[in-house]
Structure formats: C-alpha cells, structure tokens
Amino acid sequence: MSKILMISPKKCNDCKTCEAVCPNSAVNVITFEEATISVPIMCMQCEDAACMKVCPQKAVSRDENGAVIVDSKKCIGCKMCISACPLGNIHYSARLKKIMKCNLCDTNPACVKYCPTRAIEYVDGTTDNLNKKRIVASKFKELFDEE
Numbered sequence: 001m002s003k004i005l006m007i008s009p010k011k012c013n014d015c016k017t018c019e020a021v022c023p024n025s026a027v028n029v030i031t032f033e034e035a036t037i038s039v040p041i042m043c044m045q046c047e048d049a050a051c052m053k054v055c056p057q058k059a060v061s062r063d064e065n066g067a068v069i070v071d072s073k074k075c076i077g078c079k080m081c082i083s084a085c086p087l088g089n090i091h092y093s094a095r096l097k098k099i100m101k102c103n104l105c106d107t108n109p110a111c112v113k114y115c116p117t118r119a120i121e122y123v124d125g126t127t128d129n130l131n132k133k134r135i136v137a138s139k140f141k142e143l144f145d146e147e
Contacts, residue, residue, distance in 0.1 A: 002065070002066035002124075003122050003125055004124075004130065005044060005045065005112070005120060005121070005122055006123050006129060007039065007042075007120055008120075008136075009038070009119070010037070011119035012029065012038045012117065012119040013117050014029060015116060016029050017111075017114050017115060018111035018120055021111060021113075024101060024103065025091070025093075025100060026042055026043060026090075026100060026101050027041070027089075027102070027111050040111065040115075040120055041089055042111065042120075043085075043102035044087065045067055045068050046086075049068045050086065051090060053084070054083070054084040055075075055080060057075060058074065059071045059073075059075040059099075063103075065104065066104075067103050067107075070100075072098045072099070075099055079092055081099060082099070089102070109122050
C-alpha cells in the first residue's frame, strides 16, 4: 500500500520547521489571519497530477514509491508544471536552473520527521486516510472560494 502526506492545519503552530528542513524548499507555511490558522502548503502528490499532464517532455512522472517527481535530464524548464499546480508549490530555481518540488525525500519526508506538532504526517493511503485528505482539501477550497 502506498503512503500519502496528511496535513492537519489545526495542529500547525506556524513554527516553519518544515520550511527549514525541506531539501527542495518545497514547503511554504501560509497563515490565514482571518481564520486564525496556519497551513503547511506542499505538493500533495495528486492522484491525477496536473503537472504530469501538461509536461511536454514527460519529465514529470510518478516513481515506484508513488511520488510525483521531475526528471531534470528531460525537463526543458518551460514551467508549464508550475502553472498547472493547483497548490502553487512547484518552483523554478534560477540558481540550479531546474524545477524543484517535493519528492517525498525518498519515502522519509524531512517535513514529517521534524514537525514538532505532527501537523504533517506520512501515512498509509487507506480509504479512510484518503477520505480525510479529501475533506481537508474541500475545506480549503471553501476558504478560497469565499475570497
């Protein structure tokens, strides 16, 4: 069974440890003051990943562990994946001249390992966990739709 990242915004204390430990700078903690909540935003390894669909070079694919990854040898830097990402958490490193995104740290995500409040967890992709993930996603959609 594959594993998935689970975010529990109510547990996030805005410490930004996840941002600091991410080797790909692929986590951003966003604070919603109106809702008094902070949320770690990262690649959620979408089941139907838009970034994979739009890549003209097929440089974005899913590895054997289920992580959506970028093959830097195939990537031409067109940034279509950045535009397609609904969470906006793929970025281009001008210094490295390549696309950067979460690769789940080869099944040992640093953001999970060092999160002091367990706001980010790497859990089995059970039906219950996938349903919880969808519920959290729908709540975010509602929050953004209100603006």
